[in-house]
């Protein structure tokens with residue numbers, strides 16, 4: 517005899533299916549950041565970031581984005597309701613929010629709502645050939661320390 521699932525079982529399965537990916541995606545945010553006393557967190561070498569791609573910064577709610585020769589450090593927190601955005605598996609150069617499917621481009625600009633505001637930029641610089649991001653300081657997108665421009 518086949519038993520029908522109860523409404524409680526269906527509800528639990530639905531909640532787990534929807535929330536588990538979001539929880540797993542946020543686990544690395546709980547890791548202690550290895551930022552220095554001033555808040556700068558070393559990440560990767562610039563050549564480890566291919567054009568048109570993103571690389572998350574370990575231990576921070578930040579993701580690096582490269583467009584042509586420009587590298588920026590974007591907040592990974594969706595401006596709609598604060599879920600963690602991640603690179604889209606279907607669309608190149610797009611960050612997607614798993615909660616309500618907002619999309620952002622490599623500059624952090626909203627491509628598809630419901631988000632209305634762009635992703636904030638974090639200060640970024642090169643330290644001994646390694647990209648370092650400031651885990652706290654958010655800066656205007658056109659600020660001098662909002663991006664790194666690599667030599668072609």
Ligand code: FES
Nearest residue numbers: 594596597613616
């Ligand atoms: S929280 Fe990101 S789209 Fe709603």
